[in-house]
Amino acid sequence: MSPSNSGVASVASGAAAAAARPRAGWSFLASELVLLFRRRRTWVLLATLAAIPVLVAVAVRLSTARAPGSGRGPAFLDQITQNGLFVSVVALTICVPLFLPLAVGVVAGDTIAGEAGAGTLRYLLVAPVGRIRLLLVKFAAAIAFCLAATVVITAAGALIGAALFPVGPVVLLSGDTIGVPDSIVRALLIAGYVTVSLAGLTAIGLFVSTLTDAPVGAMAATVVVSIVAQVLDSLPQLDWLHPYLFTHYWLGFADLLRQPVEFSSFSSNALLQLAYVLIFGSLAIGRFTSKDILS
Amino acid sequence: MTAAAPELAIETRQLTKTFGRQTVVNNLDLAVPRGSVFGFLGPNGSGKTTTIRMLLGLASATSGEVRVLGQELPQQLPGVLPRVGALIEGPGFYPFLSGSANLIRLDSADRFASPATRRKRVADALERVGLTHAAGKKVKAYSLGMKQRLGIANALLTPRELIVLDEPTNGLDPQGTREVRHLVRSLTDQGTTVFVSSHLLAEIEQMCTHAAVMRAGNLVAQGSLDELRQTGQTRIRLVTPDAQLALGVLAGLGLAADVEAPPERGGASADPQLIAPLPEEVAAEQIVEALVANGVRVRGFTVAGSTLEDLFVALTGEGFDVAQ
Structure with missing residues (x-):
C-alpha cells in the first residue's frame, strides 16, 4: 500500500465533481447486464432451456421413424414432422408452465437478496445507487434475461428442427399456409409474447427479493407462486379469479398462429402483466426504500 | 446546527436507533471535525456499525439528526454519498469477478464517476493498496486480508471528502496494519476526513487525532486524543x-x-x-x-x-x- 498521491486529485476537485450533473447512469445498467450474462449460473440456465427443444426434436425424430403421429402430446407436436420450425413452438409450450418460471424465479429472486447475501448491496447503495434506481436496473436486467431465455428456446428449436425435419410452408391453426420468412416472424412474435408473459412473475420475484437476505428463499418462493397460480387457474370452481391470475394467458400464444394474427390475447396478457408489474413494482419500491440494510 | 456545521464532517444530535425494544444507539452526539482522523472506539456490540450505517443512509434513525459534510440526512443523501468512501463491516464482493472487475462494477454504480477515467482510477486504487499483482484474480481466490485491501481500494476510487473505515485492519497481518496506518495518514495530507472504527485501542492511538468511545450504545467520551488523556x-x-x-x-x-x-x-x-x-x-x-x-x-x-x-x-x- 504505497501512500503515493498518484492518480488522486485534490479533495477540492472531488467536491467540484460531486457538484457536477450526474450522468444518466446507463453504465450501471450495462454493468448489471454484463454481470448477469457473465455468470456461469445464467449460462447453465440458458443451456438447460436450449436443451429442451433439442430433446423434443430428437425424441420425435426417433419415434416417428417407427410410428406416425398419434395426436397425443403437447399441441403442435404432430406438425413437427412436417415442418421443423414448429419445434420452437412445442418447446415453448413445454417450457412455459415450469422450466421458464424456474429460470425466471432464480434470476428475479436473486436480484436484491443475492446482492444482500453477497454483502455487495451496502456497497452499491453507498456507491451510491439510489434504491429506486437499483430496483429499476435489476428489473430491466431480469426482463432482459426473460427475453434471452425465450429467444434461446426459439432459436434452438428452429435450428434443431431445421436439422432434423423438412422446412417449408407452415399450415396455421386457421388452415392458411404461410411461407418460411413469415413463420420466422411468427416465432419471434411468440417469443415476445412469452417474454411479456413473464414480466408479472419477474416483478413478483423482485418484490420477494426485497423481503429477505437469503436469495435461495426468494427464488423458491417465486417459483412456488407461479405454480400456485397455475393450480388455481386449473380449478373450475375459481372461474371468477382466472382472468386476474398472471399465469392465465401464459399459453395463449396459439392465437399468434392464426391468419390474420389474433392479437386480443396478446393485449389482454400485456395489460394483465402491466398491472402485476405496477402493483408488485410499487410494493418492492415501498418495501425497499424504507428498509434498513443490515446485510 | 448552523454556524459550526461547516467545520464538522459529521455531526449527530440525539441520534437514536432502536430495534424492537432494544436501544442499540442512544442519544448520540458525535462531532467529527473536518480534516481529522477520528477514531470510533468501542467493544464489539457497542453500536459502532449501526451508527455507521445511519451515517451512510443504509439504516434510518429512530430519532435524532444527522449531518454529513454539512448536509442533512437522509434528505440530502444522493448529494452526500458521492463525496464519501466507505468500508462497512467487512468487504463485500462478487466472488466470481476479478478484483478490478469488482471495482469497475462499483464505480459504474456511481453516476458522478467518469467512465473515461474508470480503468485508470481502478488501477490506481489497486496500486495504492498493493493489489496490482492480484487485479485479474477472482475475488474468491483472495485471502481475507486481500479482500480487506480491495474494500479499502473501493473507498479510494474517486477523491473523497470523507472516508469511513469500519474495522479496516480486520484480517490484516502486522505489515498490512502498518500500511493501513500509512495510507490513512496520506489521505489526511490531502485534506480528507477519515472516520475509523475499531475495537482496538492501540490502532486508534497510533493513527487518530480525535476519538470517541462507545459503550452499550452510549457515547461515553469524545475529543482530541490529548483532551481524552487529560480526563484521566x-x-x-x-x-x-x-x-x-x-x-x-x-x-x-x-x-x-x-x-x-x-x-x-x-x-x-x-x-x-x-x-x-x-x-x-x-x-x-x-x-x-x-x-x-x-x-x-x-x-x-x-x-x-x-x-x-x-x-x-x-x-x-x-x-x-x-x-x-
Whole structure:
C-alpha cells in the first residue's frame, strides 16, 4: 500500500465533481447486464432451456421413424414432422408452465437478496445507487434475461428442427399456409409474447427479493407462486379469479398462429402483466426504500 | 446546527436507533471535525456499525439528526454519498469477478464517476493498496486480508471528502496494519476526513487525532486524543526499597498509594513500586523533596498521565462481557 498521491486529485476537485450533473447512469445498467450474462449460473440456465427443444426434436425424430403421429402430446407436436420450425413452438409450450418460471424465479429472486447475501448491496447503495434506481436496473436486467431465455428456446428449436425435419410452408391453426420468412416472424412474435408473459412473475420475484437476505428463499418462493397460480387457474370452481391470475394467458400464444394474427390475447396478457408489474413494482419500491440494510 | 456545521464532517444530535425494544444507539452526539482522523472506539456490540450505517443512509434513525459534510440526512443523501468512501463491516464482493472487475462494477454504480477515467482510477486504487499483482484474480481466490485491501481500494476510487473505515485492519497481518496506518495518514495530507472504527485501542492511538468511545450504545467520551488523556488521572510511580516509610510520607501529603511487588526478575528494579494518583494541588518535586527529607531511598520516580488504555478500560469495562 504505497501512500503515493498518484492518480488522486485534490479533495477540492472531488467536491467540484460531486457538484457536477450526474450522468444518466446507463453504465450501471450495462454493468448489471454484463454481470448477469457473465455468470456461469445464467449460462447453465440458458443451456438447460436450449436443451429442451433439442430433446423434443430428437425424441420425435426417433419415434416417428417407427410410428406416425398419434395426436397425443403437447399441441403442435404432430406438425413437427412436417415442418421443423414448429419445434420452437412445442418447446415453448413445454417450457412455459415450469422450466421458464424456474429460470425466471432464480434470476428475479436473486436480484436484491443475492446482492444482500453477497454483502455487495451496502456497497452499491453507498456507491451510491439510489434504491429506486437499483430496483429499476435489476428489473430491466431480469426482463432482459426473460427475453434471452425465450429467444434461446426459439432459436434452438428452429435450428434443431431445421436439422432434423423438412422446412417449408407452415399450415396455421386457421388452415392458411404461410411461407418460411413469415413463420420466422411468427416465432419471434411468440417469443415476445412469452417474454411479456413473464414480466408479472419477474416483478413478483423482485418484490420477494426485497423481503429477505437469503436469495435461495426468494427464488423458491417465486417459483412456488407461479405454480400456485397455475393450480388455481386449473380449478373450475375459481372461474371468477382466472382472468386476474398472471399465469392465465401464459399459453395463449396459439392465437399468434392464426391468419390474420389474433392479437386480443396478446393485449389482454400485456395489460394483465402491466398491472402485476405496477402493483408488485410499487410494493418492492415501498418495501425497499424504507428498509434498513443490515446485510 | 448552523454556524459550526461547516467545520464538522459529521455531526449527530440525539441520534437514536432502536430495534424492537432494544436501544442499540442512544442519544448520540458525535462531532467529527473536518480534516481529522477520528477514531470510533468501542467493544464489539457497542453500536459502532449501526451508527455507521445511519451515517451512510443504509439504516434510518429512530430519532435524532444527522449531518454529513454539512448536509442533512437522509434528505440530502444522493448529494452526500458521492463525496464519501466507505468500508462497512467487512468487504463485500462478487466472488466470481476479478478484483478490478469488482471495482469497475462499483464505480459504474456511481453516476458522478467518469467512465473515461474508470480503468485508470481502478488501477490506481489497486496500486495504492498493493493489489496490482492480484487485479485479474477472482475475488474468491483472495485471502481475507486481500479482500480487506480491495474494500479499502473501493473507498479510494474517486477523491473523497470523507472516508469511513469500519474495522479496516480486520484480517490484516502486522505489515498490512502498518500500511493501513500509512495510507490513512496520506489521505489526511490531502485534506480528507477519515472516520475509523475499531475495537482496538492501540490502532486508534497510533493513527487518530480525535476519538470517541462507545459503550452499550452510549457515547461515553469524545475529543482530541490529548483532551481524552487529560480526563484521566495523573499518577506518580515511585521505586524504593523503603515502601512502608514512603507510604507514610505520601499519606502525609494526602496521597493514597498502592504498593506493587517488585518484578520477578532481579536487578536494580527489584524494589517495590508505589503508585498513587497525583492531586492537582501537590507538585511532583514537592513529593520527592519530602521523601528524601524523610530518608526514603528514591531509586525511581515518574509522573505519568493515564494512558488511553486506562481510560478505555475504565469507560468500557474489561474482559469479554459483550455490552447488553
